[in-house]
Amino acid sequence: MQPWKSLSANVQVGTLIDGWTLATPPTKDHDQPRVFRFAVHFSAPFTAPPVVHLGLLGFDIDQRDASRLTLTAMEITNAGFIAEFATWRETRVYSAVFSWLALGA
Numbered sequence: 001m002q003p004w005k006s007l008s009a010n011v012q013v014g015t016l017i018d019g020w021t022l023a024t025p026p027t028k029d030h031d032q033p034r035v036f037r038f039a040v041h042f043s044a045p046f047t048a049p050p051v052v053h054l055g056l057l058g059f060d061i062d063q064r065d066a067s068r069l070t071l072t073a074m075e076i077t078n079a080g081f082i083a084e085f086a087t088w089r090e091t092r093v094y095s096a097v098f099s100w101l102a103l104g105a
Helices: none
Strands: 005-014 034-041 051-061 070-074 080-087 093-104
Touching: 005 034, 005 080, 051 070, 070 093, 080 093
Parallel strands: none
Antiparallel strands: 005 093, 034 080, 051 093, 070 080
């Protein structure tokens, strides 16, 4: 039987990262979500995909817009996962800070 292992970190993402598209409102189809995917790599791999919990710690959203932002853990493997941010309509997200906690063996 393997002992339980936990890894965690806080991460800030935003306009200074290549590919961040959440700060620009769409020119058409305002209901279509805009998505940014950020790869998180574990400092030490698990023996199997762990359970990953995400927490949104803060965000910088333009004051003229409604605060629309989702955060989801996707494609979880023993080596890491993808943190997917999504917004829609005119919401402009300049940055977000999130924490993650991975539990497994």
